[in-house]
Amino acid sequence: MSRRVGLPLLALFLIVDVILVVLVYRHVNQPPPSSDVTLEQTPAPDEVDNEQTAFEFDPSTAAVLDVTNDGSVVWATRGACDGAPATVMTGTDNGASLTPRSPGLQTVLSAAITGEGDIVLVGTESDCVPVQLRSTDGGGSWDEDDEISLWYPSPTDVRTVVAPGGTASEPQCSVSSLSQVDENFARVTCVDGVVRGTGNAGAEWVVLGRLDNIRTATFTTFDTGYALARFQGCAAFLFTTTDSGATWTDRSCIVGDPARAVAANDTLLVGVVGADPQVFVSDDGGDSFGPA
Secondary structure, eight states: OOHHHHHHHHHHHHHHHHHHHHHHHHHHHSOOOOOSOOOOOOOOHHHHHOOOOOOOOOGGGOEEEEEOTTOOEEEEEOOOTTSSOOOEEEESSTTSSOEEEOOOOSEEEEEEEEETTEEEEEEEOTTOOEEEEEESSTTSSOEEOSSOOSOEEOSSOTTOEEOTTSOEEOOSSOEEEEEESSSSOEEEEETTSEEEEESSTTSOOEEEEEOTTEEEEEESSSSOEEEEEEETTEEEEEEEESSTTSSOEEEEEOOOSSEEEEEEOSSOEEEEETTTTEEEEESSTTSOOEEO
16 A cells, blocks of 8 residues: 555544544433333331421430349439439339439439449539549449549530540530440430441541431440330330441330430340330330330
């Protein structure tokens, strides 16, 4: 082939190649064709029967609760620095009988049983300054600890929680309940139904899931949690999760309004509900509840 013929052919090949490239680019980037197939997702139980509704959260009526494998129980209402004082109750028979206690706190923000007869409370006096008290006789007497070892919600700001050691952070929501997994890991429920968590003492909070109309929750591990939510006309319906709150399974209704608190040990679930609070227990994973 002569050079005179070869150059025009080469030019023609280059023009055709450019046209093909343009056509391929337009094909790849054009919007996909419409489809007559409708994709449906199976909604979660709360989405079927329970749309999120407005929730007037009153921190002073919130409660904390802990139960251990030996049946020891402590629960307390939060109270308010400038309002009604907190109430504190302890017992040793899974909540069947409770004794009022007087730790001298105006508010109670967190509570935990750390050993036989050993109970820890974080709260404030009327000055609204958080302190930690400890009882080694089941709540009969109390002494102040040097440091605070529990997570607790701020007594003055519903959007702030505080980690052991005093580091405050904002989970980016109004917090209705706070659950401690360890010193660095915590979970919160928000009044808008969202569940958030942190694994670095509050330096970062992430959305873990949601449960519409959730009122309170406790997490016994990073993944396992129990919550009380308004559902199907029940003010305190128990839900469980095994994936940090990404999905929830509805279990059973605890009769009473409002939902106050929920806690769990290795064999038992305990819920506190009602304006005149009552304690209910379940030994079948939450499929049924009865009076303690």
